[in-house]
Amino acid sequence: DAKTTQPPSMDCAEGRAANLPCNHSTISGNEYVYWYRQIHSQGPQYIIHGLKNNETNEMASLIITEDRKSSTLILPHATLRDTAVYYCIVRVALYNFNKFYFGSGTKLNVKP
């Protein structure tokens, strides 16, 4: 059921920006893009979401391409504590339908 494609792993140097890509080429107009991360088998943690426009919060920035077929999560200054599996998810936002499709995620390794 997964509708997203992510690289299985990425490395990033501590203090540098981490750019995590995601392809969602079959996304439809009413689907949101969400990003979550999961640290060492804890429950997934919400990071950010967007529909069309780029979004920024205290944790990250989300850049969505104009055709909405791909997006990039940016952690501006990665720390060792950002080492986790990052999931890009599309969510059908219809009334009476609430389901997240999780893909395989990207394992981000932040190195000193």
Added chain:
Amino acid sequence: KAGVTQTPRYLIKTRGQQVTLSCSPISGHRSVSWYQQTPGQGLQFLFEYFSETQRNKGNFPGRFSGRQFSNSRSEMNVSTLELGDSALYLCASSLNGGQGANEQFFGPGTRLTVL
């Protein structure tokens, strides 16, 4: 606000037994979803409850069931346990989960081991 809580955190059962897991959503949240996470299959959607009704269901056998109470707390039950049911079971709550953007907040999970 307190987050999503799940009990128990760890559970060991034997094949053929049944198990009940509990989830208390964030106060005011009415939608509760359950997910199964295994190394081989990743995170898979089990079902979602809203206002005591199952609103959506994933592709799991009938041995997996759930319910939601009037206070939005939810339980899931797995009967006739199989070795393959060993997994991390995650509960997530959201405000209403319907139209628009409603992020889901996940609990810490219940680690079930079937021997």
